[in-house]
Amino acid sequence: MAAWLSSELARRAARRIAGELRRRGPGPWFPSSSTVPVLGPTAGYHRGFCSVRRFAGDTAAATATAEDSDNEFAAGELQQVVDFPGGKLSFVGEMNFVPESQRERIKCYRVLDDDGGIIYSSRFQEVSKELALKMYSSMVTLQIMDTIFYEAQRQGRISFYLTSNGEEAINIASAAALSADDIVLPQYREPGVLLWRGFTLQEFANQLFGNKMDYGKGRQMPIHYGSNRLNYFTVSSPIATQLPQAVGAAYSLKMDKKDACAITYFGDGGTSEGDFHAALNFAAVTEAPVIFFCRNNGWAISTPTTEQFRSDGIVTRGQAYGIRSIRVDGNDTLAVYSAVHAAREMAITEGRPILIEAMTYRVGHHSTSDDSTKYRLADEIEHWRTARDPVSRYRKWVQGNSWWCDAEETELRNSVRQEILQAIQVAERIPKHGLAELFTDVYDQVPSNLREQQRSLLDTINKHPSDYPTDVPV
Amino acid sequence: MAMKVLREVGRKRSGAAWIGGSRGFADCAAAAMGVAERREGGGGTKAVNLFTAVNQALHIALDTDPRSYVFGEDVGFGGVFRCTTGLADRFGKNRVFNTPLCEQGIAGFAIGLAAMGNRAIAEIQFADYIFPAFDQLVNEAAKFRYRSGNEFNCGGLTIRSPYGAVGHGGHYHSQSPEAFFCHVPGLKVVIPRSPREAKGLLLASIRDPNPVIFFEPKWLYRLSVEEVPEGDYMLPLSQAEVIRKGSDITLIGWGAQLAVLEQACEDAAKDGISCELIDLRTLIPWDKETVEASVSKTGKLLISHEAPITGGFGAEIAASIAERCFLRLEAPVARVCGLDTPFPLVYEPFYMPTKNKILDAIKATVNY
Incomplete structure (x- = not known):
């Protein structure tokens, strides 16, 4: 056809x-x-x-x-x-150079105004009350999770953390528009997608503490979540490496004729990596059903987008590769949901990649190793944290529908807080994996050089036990 | 002048490959039969060159597993070295296809495909061009299983790439980058020396549940010809092979260098020196036991590779064997390798670890 x-x-x-x-x-x-x-x-x-x-x-x-x-x-x-x-x-007789940019910037798709009202004439995907409330409570959960885990790092209970503050709508609404069979290849600021898919607060805490219940067996820094059960590839730190992998995963889905797509997330900084170019080009050529979801939050650690690229953001790159693209207000839950919903449909039924640029703002520091007031104004952060907060904007719409009330809000926040505190207490008490797991999974089987090194290490530990942490069973 | 020298070197190489193919590697054939129980299928054998053996392996890999894919730059029409000839016609362009010219894209795409439970057999057109894919291979492929606690793996990944000198390749069509990948836990590095080895090791690499970098000696693609079983068979990874028994000194190499080492063995024999020749075949995880057993017997070790000597994989072997065999070693471990220069075009004959360099080192080591 x-x-x-x-x-x-x-x-x-x-x-x-x-x-x-x-x-x-x-x-x-x-x-x-x-x-x-x-x-x-x-x-x-x-x-x-x-x-x-x-x-x-x-x-x-x-x-x-x-x-x-x-x-x-x-x-x-x-x-x-x-x-x-x-x-x-x-042919053309005039020597016209293609201009470096369009006269007008690409417009941003929006459904909800700043007060949570539906913008007249906007087109969007309807959401039921049940779905709307699940999205809202997940956004709140993500918000509270970030607050408490961040504090846990500040108290020295975990070594590192990284919040998704300000990007709750991107996290939850994009996840809600997908099906559980869609394969997620995350960057690292999308734990909400995993939360939406059913990763429990206890599972999050276990990873942060690197205990025996952490699927990653304590090998990676906190926030490097992953779950085979939930089709969420394990986070890796290098920027944008997951993008060409998502194309390969999507190609596999297409060859298997699955009713599913791959989605991969990345930030504005990630688009400067070669892997971004490689992935978009491969996706276009192989006609892979993959959604490239860019969280343009304005900052790559301390580097603002003005020092990252000179194009009109990310959305304009799509056309150069032959990829259909949209720019969306990333703090508008309904716009993100609708855009991803439509993107998924096109990706699967038409066998094509889609690029989404979600405009947002990184309200938190890059990570717990960063103090962003060193390079941006506190007022700016505060403005985005309050006036532009996607969670409260969405709440206004939900409450405007009479689907939610203040009492429910209080109850939700209290119960989530309790659940997270409980999860931390449990995770802290679960022991670490034994020393043997240091050597497994490098290959499918432990080769002889690693067995030899394991024996040698055990000898050293027996001789110098005080050199080694006591919480890793030998 | 330069051309004359190169032709001369080409002839020497050609001779080496033929000797290796017709006689020297007859020993290895016998040894390979020793692992006959690992083989499947049957049928006769046929004399084919190395690219044809690779091609046969790819045909078998695609035929025996519907979830296998072959792709890379220019593989659709058969590849610049003809290794993928006939695959697209037989298996269709969804399973055998050209990719854009982008090595990091090829590697990343292959990892994603493999992580979904497929066998992704990707070609990097020359090993010299593998470096844009380095991050994907080192930080992603190698750590995929470990970092996820075995939630995910990309074990179905095999990267094929022609490596090494070819007589006229200069800087960027001649390099031997194996040592870079031997420094990366999680990867396997495999290098065959002949058509029969190439087919069996490639099939084993494709079916191994770990990511494998498979370097093919491009000088031998056409030059090396030997009887290759027509059926489906595999040769074991991480098993070195003694391809020539000897008592005075152990020589170790891999890939195209085996043919040069074989010549040196022949010449040394004329001087009454009995060399034991070992093909390492898999560089990581490597078979220390076989090498150790041989050096324990001969008391002397020489390692030879085309890659620059400093930081080459020969250094790792030398250190490991010094550790294990210190009291049995009767001479310092000798290394005859490429020079610490970029791979030079007109100076290639000077750069290379040639037969006489090896022969001199054999004599010096034996007479130490």
Whole structure:
């Protein structure tokens, strides 16, 4: 269907041009390198999966502009064509450089206004009361989780933490728009996605304490969560490495004809990495059902976006790779939910990648190792923490629907707080993994060099027990 | 002048490969038969070159596992070294396909594909170009299982890449970067010396539940020809192989260097020196026991590789064997390797660890 539509458009255009040429006959303007200008797809276009979607769109969105393209041809601007590898091009006599940016910045899709009211004329995906409340309570849980775990780090009970403050809507609403079969390849500021999928507060605490119940066996720093059960790939620290992996995962889903996509998250800073370019290009070419979700929160540790790139953010990059893209207000729960919902549908049914740029602000420090007041104004942070808070904005909408009241709010916050404090107490008491786990999982089986090193280490521990922590059973 | 020298070197190499193929590696054939119980399938054998053996392995890998994929730059039409010939036609362009020209993308994509339970067999067109993929291989592939506590793994990943000198490759078509990857727990590094080895080791690498970097000696793609079983078989990883028995000195190498070492063995024999020759085959995790047993017997060790000597994998072997065999060693461990220069074009004959360099080192070590 897709192939038919685009080639039909091309044929129509070709007929138009051929007719034009017949009327005029070859003149001095006729490019010698051009023979009969047939724009239909050549055999070369049909190789493998990277076939049909070149420049001509094939969906409702693209079809809407088909008339415009036809008019362009009709207006005579494409009278002179020449074929290069990759397709026919029209000539132009004027030496026009493509401008570095559009006159107007790409607009930001929004559903809720600052007061939590639905913006008149906005289109969005309906959410039921039940879903709306689950989203709200998850956002609150994430908020409280961040507050308490952050404090636990400050008290020295865990070694490190990193909050998602200000990005609760991105975390929860994007997760809510996905299905449990969709594969998540996170960066590290998306624990809410895992929370939404059913990772318990106890499971979070176990990872932070690196205890015996931590699936990662205490090998990685806090916040490097992962869960096979919940299709959430384990977090790794290097920036943007998960992006090309998400394309490979998505390609696998497509080959298996699954009703699922992959989604990968990253920040504005991550888009400067080579892996970002690699991933978008691979995804476009392999037509992989993957959602690239950029959290543009303005800051890569201390580097503002003005020092990160000169493009109009991230959304504009999509087109250069042939990827459909949208910019969305990341602090608008309903907008994020609707955008991801639509993106997922397109990714799976049309077999294509989608890029989402969610505009937001990192309200917390980069991590517990950072003091962001050293490089940005406290007033700015405070403004985003209060006036632009996505959780309270969404709450206004929920309460405006009479789905929620202050008493329920108090009860929710109290119970979540208790649950997290309890989880911390439990996690602290669970012992660490034994020393043997230091050597497993490097390979599927422990090779001889590691067995030898394990024996040697045990000897050393027996000789110098005071050199080693006592909470790791030997 | 330079061309003449290169042709000369090419002829020497060519001869080495043929000798290795026709006679020297006959011993290894016998040894390989020793692991016949590990093999599956049957059928006869056929004399083929190394790229054809690789091609056969890829055909078998794709045929025996529907969840296997072959991709990389230019693999669709058969690859610049013809290793992927016929695969796309037979298995379709969804399973065998060209990728954009981007090594980090190839590696990252392959890791994601492998992590979903597939066998991702990716080609990096030259080992010289693997470095953009270094982060993906070192920080991602190697640690995928460990960092997740075995929640996830990318064990189905195999990276194939032609490596080493070829007579005219200069800086960027000649390098031997194996040592970089031998420093990375979680990866396996495998290098075959001949067509039969290439097929069996590649199939074992593809089916091994760990990420494997498989370097193919591109000089031997066409030059090395030997009888290769036509069926499906695997050769074990992490098992070195004694391909020539001897009593005076142990020589260790891998890949194309085995052919040069074999020549040195022949010449040393004329001087009455009996060399034991070992193909390490898997560089990590490597088979210390086989090497130790041999050095315990001969009391002398020489290691030879094309990569620069400083920080090369030979240094690791030398240190390990010095540790294990100190009292049985009768001479310092000798290393005959590439020079500590970038791989030079017209100076290639000077750079290389050639037969006579090895022969001199054998004599010096034996007469120490």
